Amino acid sequence: MRKVGIIGGTGPEATVDYYQSIIAEYQNRIxxxxxxxxxxxxxINMYKIFNLLEEDEKSELVDYLVEAIQSLERAGVDFAVLSANTAHIVFEEVEKRVSIPLISMIQAASAKAKELGLQKVGLIGTGFTMASDFYENAFSKNNQEIIVPSKEDQDYIHRKIVDELEQGIVKExxxxxxxxxxxxxxxxxxxxxxxxxxTELPLMIKESxxxxxxxxxxxxHVNxxxxxxxxxxxxIDD
Incomplete structure (x- = not known):
């Protein structure tokens, strides 16, 4: 059995969900x-990530995440994951600088969309995620199209994620x-x-x-x- 390292705190509610979901799925499988x-x-500090992105300090963000993953490596993990969509903005740069394998949430999502036969997929998330092209780049490799809401709707979604969902607040x-x-x-x-x-959105929105x-x-990602x-x-690398 391989040991997994999780970069959490990005945000805290999702980190708890990852921990509980990994345990539940593991016990279900065995x-x-x-x-x-x-x-x-x-x-690590979710707000530091947001601040670095707002200031367009992506190289510093890469350094921050690389250091965090190297700490996991020293703890003896076999591979690591980033438990946040937004952090995947610099996934490829981080992956090049660490020695252990990383499993991409975005690649896993694209594979799931392909399995479901989806070609045109809507994306909601933080403003950083919706405004960046990392989802688009990953999905285009499977000939899938990513679409996002209007700028006004993006601003609303981002504000509510940061002010409410990241704090564990769910309002009807x-x-x-x-x-x-x-x-x-x-x-x-x-x-x-x-x-x-x-990763906080499932706290509020269900498939039903x-x-x-x-x-x-x-x-x-947990699967x-x-x-x-x-x-x-x-x-792991595939």
């Missing part, structure tokens, strides 16, 4: 409640507005599915709320992590 996976969490009026934005993307932009591109598939990036932990499928 068919026993009397065993646990081995993992190490390095909880916020959920209602998010669902309205998603339905507009489906009706007007012909989105065939929606990526919940912030939508008429199209919802790609829960936390759940998708890929467990494949690696248990040595299922291909190598």
């Amino acid at each position: 068919g026993s409640k009397e065993d646990l996976p081995e993992l190490v969490i390095n909880s 009026e916020t959920k209602s507005r998010f669902l309205k934005i998603i339905r507009k993307m489906v009706a007007e932009q012909k989105a065939e599915g929606i990526i919940l591109g912030c 709320d939508l008429d199209v598939p919802a790609l829960n990036t936390t759940a998708i 890929r992590i467990l494949d690696a932990v248990l040595g299922a499928g291909e190598s």
Whole structure:
């Protein structure tokens, strides 16, 4: 069994969800409640990441994440993951500078969309995620198109993620507005599915709320992590 390292704190609510989901999925796969996976969490500062992105200090962000992953490596993990969509903005740069394998949430989401036969997929997440091209670049390799909401809707989504969801606050009026934005993307932009591109979004939006598939990036990533932990499928790097 391989030991996984998690870069957490980005945000804290999602880190808890990752921890609990990895344990639950591990026990489900092995068919026993009397065993646990081995993992190490390095909880870093989400607000430092946001500040570095706002100041366009991506090289400093890469340094920050590389240092955090190297700390996990010294703790003896076999591979590591970033438990946040936004941090994947610099995933490729970070991956080049660390010695242990990393499992990309974005690549896993693209593979899931391909499995579901989705070609045109809507993306909601932080403003940084929606304004960047890292999702678009990954999905284009599978001939998939990424679409995002209007700038006004992006600003609203980002503000509510930072001010509410990252604090563990779920408001019904916020959920209602998010669902309205998603339905507009489906009706007007012909989105065939929606990526919940912030790991706090599943705290509020469930697949049953939508008429199209919802790609829960936390759940998708956790499944890929467990494949690696248990040595299922291909190598960690694939």
